[in-house]
Amino acid sequence: GAVVSQHPSRVICKSGTSVKIECRSLDFQATTMFWYRQFPKQSLMLMATSNEGSKATYEQGVEKDKFLINHASLTLSTLTVTSAHPEDSSFYICSATLRTAVFPSTDMQYFGPGTRLTVL
Amino acid sequence: QQQVKQSPQSLIVQKGGISIINCAYENTAFDYFPWYQQFPGKGPALLIAIRPDVSEKKEGRFTISFNKSAKQFSLHIMDSQPGDSATYFCAASRANAGKSTFGDGTTLTVKP
Numbered sequence: 001g002a003v004v005s006q007h008p009s010r011v012i013c014k015s016g017t018s019v020k021i022e023c024r025s026l027d028f029q030a031t032t033m034f035w036y037r038q039f040p041k042q043s044l045m046l047m048a049t050s051n052e053g054s055k056a057t058y059e060q061g062v063e064k065d066k067f068l069i070n071h072a073s074l075t076l077s078t079l080t081v082t083s084a085h086p087e088d089s090s091f092y093i094c095s096a097t098l099r100t101a102v103f104p105s106t107d108m109q110y111f112g113p114g115t116r117l118t119v120l
Numbered sequence: 121q122q123q124v125k126q127s128p129q130s131l132i133v134q135k136g137g138i139s140i141i142n143c144a145y146e147n148t149a150f151d152y153f154p155w156y157q158q159f160p161g162k163g164p165a166l167l168i169a170i171r172p173d174v175s176e177k178k179e180g181r182f183t184i185s186f187n188k189s190a191k192q193f194s195l196h197i198m199d200s201q202p203g204d205s206a207t208y209f210c211a212a213s214r215a216n217a218g219k220s221t222f223g224d225g226t227t228l229t230v231k232p
Binding site for chain 1: 152154156161162163164165166169171209213215216217219220222223224225227
């Protein structure tokens with residue numbers, strides 16, 4: 001259980017175009033999803049926190065107009081990179097939170113497989 | 121301000137040996153400490169996690185040791201195998217807050 005999918009796994013686009021990445025929790029409902037960006041040989045950099053039915057909370061330095069996040073349902077969040085440029089090329093990873101029912105309850109994060117974005 | 125410090129940055133271990141990765145945190149409000157394993161080109165996978173009410177948790181060859189007073193926790197991989205070669209991230213969070221702070225990662229290479 002606790003499977004998170006991302007689509008697409010790889011995308012190549014031209015500079016100036018927009019790209020949408022989908023994140024789905026396949027077998028559980030996730031009230032909270034997170035979007036990360038990861039550069040080669042580096043740690044995960046949190047971009048934003050996405051809650052179903054409300055606006056995303058962006059980390060400092062992340063342009064909300066450039067990285068549009070929509071959390072339409074308890075199983076789907078999307079990240080749209082608008083007017084992409086080569087510097088946006090990166091590995092984007094989402095995670096979905098599953099709160100355990102067993103006491104003490106814990107919010108466990110399950111990650112998607114990631115999306116490799118290359119902007120030419 | 122980095123709230124979770126992880127060491128070493130890279131680690132080379134012979135097959136069958138013990139791999140040890142250490143993390144230290146600063147925020148005493150953290151009460152959930154997971155470890156993730158990431159293979160190249162893949163997303164991180166939850167490996168094992170611990171809450172501060174216990175000092176050790178073991179799952180198969182993987183053990184977390186937790187020292188609350190020192191604000192440190194470590195991952196031990198017993199009988200390390202080449203298939204364990206990956207990047208390992210420690211993390212810390214408040215158990216019901218979801219948002220995690222990650223260490224910088226340790227690249228483990230297990231030589232046959």
